[in-house]
Amino acid sequence: MDNEELYRRTLALWGEQAQYAQAVEECAELCAALMHYRREKVAPQQVIDELADVTLMIGQLTWMFGTDRVAEAVERKRGKLERLMDKEASEKG
Template sequence: MRQCPHGEPMKQTDLSAIYQATLQKWGEEAQFDQAIEECAELIAGLKHYKRRKVDAEAVIQELADVTLMVGQLTWMFGEEKVQQAVAAKLDKLRRLLADDAAL
Protein backbone atom coordinates (compact mmCIF):
# COMPACT_ATOMS: atom_id res chain seq x y z
CA MET A 1 0.00 0.00 0.00
CA ARG A 2 1.25 3.49 -0.78
CA GLN A 3 2.27 5.77 2.05
CA CYS A 4 1.22 9.35 2.61
CA PRO A 5 3.87 11.95 3.55
CA HIS A 6 3.47 11.24 7.26
CA GLY A 7 4.29 7.55 6.83
CA GLU A 8 0.85 6.04 7.31
CA PRO A 9 -0.65 4.05 4.42
CA MET A 10 -2.82 5.96 1.94
CA LYS A 11 -6.36 4.70 1.58
CA GLN A 12 -7.59 3.72 -1.86
CA THR A 13 -10.29 6.39 -1.55
CA ASP A 14 -7.59 9.03 -0.99
CA LEU A 15 -5.71 7.86 -4.08
CA SER A 16 -8.89 7.81 -6.15
CA ALA A 17 -9.67 11.37 -5.08
CA ILE A 18 -6.18 12.49 -6.08
CA TYR A 19 -6.41 10.70 -9.43
CA GLN A 20 -9.85 12.21 -10.11
CA ALA A 21 -8.66 15.72 -9.21
CA THR A 22 -5.59 15.32 -11.39
CA LEU A 23 -7.68 14.18 -14.33
CA GLN A 24 -10.14 17.06 -13.86
CA LYS A 25 -7.38 19.65 -13.59
CA TRP A 26 -5.14 18.60 -16.48
CA GLY A 27 -7.22 16.19 -18.57
CA GLU A 28 -6.70 12.74 -20.01
CA GLU A 29 -4.35 13.72 -22.84
CA ALA A 30 -2.01 15.53 -20.45
CA GLN A 31 -1.94 12.49 -18.17
CA PHE A 32 -0.92 10.26 -21.07
CA ASP A 33 1.84 12.71 -21.99
CA GLN A 34 2.99 12.92 -18.37
CA ALA A 35 3.16 9.12 -18.12
CA ILE A 36 5.28 8.99 -21.28
CA GLU A 37 7.59 11.69 -19.92
CA GLU A 38 8.02 9.98 -16.56
CA CYS A 39 8.79 6.63 -18.22
CA ALA A 40 11.38 8.33 -20.42
CA GLU A 41 13.00 9.93 -17.37
CA LEU A 42 13.18 6.52 -15.68
CA ILE A 43 14.79 5.02 -18.78
CA ALA A 44 17.37 7.83 -18.83
CA GLY A 45 17.93 7.49 -15.09
CA LEU A 46 18.60 3.77 -15.39
CA LYS A 47 21.04 4.34 -18.24
CA HIS A 48 22.87 6.95 -16.13
CA TYR A 49 22.87 4.59 -13.13
CA LYS A 50 24.45 1.81 -15.18
CA ARG A 51 27.24 4.25 -16.14
CA ARG A 52 27.54 5.42 -12.51
CA LYS A 53 26.53 9.00 -13.39
CA VAL A 54 23.72 9.01 -10.79
CA ASP A 55 23.15 7.16 -7.53
CA ALA A 56 20.33 4.83 -6.56
CA GLU A 57 18.36 7.71 -5.02
CA ALA A 58 17.98 9.34 -8.44
CA VAL A 59 16.54 6.11 -9.82
CA ILE A 60 14.26 5.76 -6.79
CA GLN A 61 12.86 9.25 -7.43
CA GLU A 62 12.14 8.36 -11.05
CA LEU A 63 10.56 5.07 -9.94
CA ALA A 64 8.31 7.04 -7.59
CA ASP A 65 7.17 9.27 -10.45
CA VAL A 66 6.46 6.27 -12.69
CA THR A 67 4.66 4.47 -9.85
CA LEU A 68 2.35 7.46 -9.41
CA MET A 69 1.63 7.59 -13.13
CA VAL A 70 1.00 3.84 -13.30
CA GLY A 71 -1.49 4.30 -10.47
CA GLN A 72 -3.15 7.15 -12.35
CA LEU A 73 -3.34 5.15 -15.60
CA THR A 74 -4.58 2.05 -13.77
CA TRP A 75 -7.35 4.12 -12.23
CA MET A 76 -8.19 5.61 -15.64
CA PHE A 77 -8.32 2.28 -17.50
CA GLY A 78 -9.95 0.32 -14.68
CA GLU A 79 -8.21 -1.35 -11.77
CA GLU A 80 -9.98 -4.68 -12.20
CA LYS A 81 -9.00 -4.91 -15.88
CA VAL A 82 -5.39 -4.08 -15.08
CA GLN A 83 -5.29 -6.58 -12.20
CA GLN A 84 -6.63 -9.29 -14.52
CA ALA A 85 -3.96 -8.49 -17.10
CA VAL A 86 -1.24 -8.55 -14.42
CA ALA A 87 -2.50 -11.92 -13.16
CA ALA A 88 -2.37 -13.33 -16.69
CA LYS A 89 1.18 -12.01 -17.17
CA LEU A 90 2.26 -13.55 -13.85
CA ASP A 91 0.78 -16.90 -14.87
CA LYS A 92 2.74 -16.74 -18.12
CA LEU A 93 5.93 -15.89 -16.23
CA ARG A 94 5.37 -18.80 -13.82
CA ARG A 95 4.98 -21.16 -16.78
CA LEU A 96 8.17 -19.85 -18.36
CA LEU A 97 10.06 -20.30 -15.10
CA ALA A 98 8.65 -23.80 -14.68
CA ASP A 99 9.72 -24.68 -18.24
CA ASP A 100 13.25 -23.44 -17.51
CA ALA A 101 13.38 -25.47 -14.29
CA ALA A 102 12.52 -28.62 -16.26
CA LEU A 103 15.65 -28.26 -18.43
Protein backbone atom coordinates in the same frame (compact mmCIF):
# COMPACT_ATOMS: atom_id res chain seq x y z
CA MET B 1 -6.19 13.52 0.07
CA ASP B 2 -6.52 9.90 -1.01
CA ASN B 3 -5.20 8.62 -4.32
CA GLU B 4 -8.58 8.55 -6.04
CA GLU B 5 -9.16 12.20 -5.22
CA LEU B 6 -5.66 13.02 -6.47
CA TYR B 7 -6.34 11.19 -9.74
CA ARG B 8 -9.69 12.94 -10.19
CA ARG B 9 -8.09 16.32 -9.62
CA THR B 10 -5.28 15.72 -12.10
CA LEU B 11 -7.77 14.66 -14.77
CA ALA B 12 -9.98 17.67 -14.07
CA LEU B 13 -7.01 20.03 -14.26
CA TRP B 14 -4.98 18.60 -17.15
CA GLY B 15 -7.21 16.06 -18.92
CA GLU B 16 -6.71 12.49 -20.06
CA GLN B 17 -4.44 13.14 -23.02
CA ALA B 18 -2.01 15.16 -20.91
CA GLN B 19 -1.87 12.38 -18.35
CA TYR B 20 -1.07 9.79 -21.02
CA ALA B 21 1.75 12.03 -22.24
CA GLN B 22 2.94 12.56 -18.65
CA ALA B 23 3.05 8.79 -18.08
CA VAL B 24 5.21 8.36 -21.18
CA GLU B 25 7.54 11.14 -20.04
CA GLU B 26 7.90 9.69 -16.54
CA CYS B 27 8.67 6.23 -17.96
CA ALA B 28 11.31 7.74 -20.25
CA GLU B 29 12.90 9.54 -17.31
CA LEU B 30 13.03 6.28 -15.34
CA CYS B 31 14.61 4.52 -18.32
CA ALA B 32 17.27 7.22 -18.58
CA ALA B 33 17.95 7.15 -14.84
CA LEU B 34 18.38 3.37 -14.91
CA MET B 35 20.79 3.55 -17.82
CA HIS B 36 22.84 6.21 -16.02
CA TYR B 37 22.72 4.22 -12.78
CA ARG B 38 24.05 1.15 -14.60
CA ARG B 39 27.09 3.21 -15.58
CA GLU B 40 27.37 4.69 -12.08
CA LYS B 41 26.58 8.22 -13.31
CA VAL B 42 23.68 8.86 -10.91
CA ALA B 43 22.96 8.02 -7.30
CA PRO B 44 20.33 5.45 -6.33
CA GLN B 45 18.10 8.27 -5.07
CA GLN B 46 17.60 9.56 -8.61
CA VAL B 47 16.31 6.15 -9.70
CA ILE B 48 14.10 6.01 -6.61
CA ASP B 49 12.65 9.45 -7.36
CA GLU B 50 11.89 8.51 -10.97
CA LEU B 51 10.43 5.22 -9.81
CA ALA B 52 8.14 7.15 -7.46
CA ASP B 53 6.94 9.33 -10.35
CA VAL B 54 6.22 6.25 -12.47
CA THR B 55 4.47 4.56 -9.54
CA LEU B 56 2.13 7.53 -9.21
CA MET B 57 1.41 7.49 -12.94
CA ILE B 58 0.81 3.74 -12.92
CA GLY B 59 -1.65 4.24 -10.08
CA GLN B 60 -3.46 6.90 -12.06
CA LEU B 61 -3.52 4.88 -15.28
CA THR B 62 -4.74 1.83 -13.37
CA TRP B 63 -7.57 3.90 -11.92
CA MET B 64 -8.36 5.40 -15.34
CA PHE B 65 -8.50 2.04 -17.15
CA GLY B 66 -10.12 0.10 -14.30
CA THR B 67 -8.50 -1.48 -11.28
CA ASP B 68 -10.22 -4.84 -11.79
CA ARG B 69 -9.28 -5.03 -15.47
CA VAL B 70 -5.64 -4.23 -14.70
CA ALA B 71 -5.55 -6.77 -11.83
CA GLU B 72 -6.87 -9.46 -14.18
CA ALA B 73 -4.20 -8.62 -16.76
CA VAL B 74 -1.48 -8.71 -14.09
CA GLU B 75 -2.58 -12.18 -12.98
CA ARG B 76 -2.61 -13.39 -16.59
CA LYS B 77 0.89 -11.97 -17.14
CA ARG B 78 2.15 -13.48 -13.88
CA GLY B 79 0.99 -16.90 -15.04
CA LYS B 80 2.80 -16.43 -18.34
CA LEU B 81 5.99 -15.36 -16.56
CA GLU B 82 5.83 -18.32 -14.18
CA ARG B 83 5.39 -20.77 -17.09
CA LEU B 84 8.33 -19.17 -18.91
CA MET B 85 10.56 -19.44 -15.84
CA ASP B 86 9.52 -23.06 -15.26
CA LYS B 87 10.32 -23.92 -18.87
CA GLU B 88 13.75 -22.26 -18.75
CA ALA B 89 14.57 -23.86 -15.40
CA SER B 90 13.69 -27.32 -16.72
CA GLU B 91 15.77 -26.75 -19.87
CA LYS B 92 18.79 -25.77 -17.77
CA GLY B 93 18.38 -28.93 -15.82
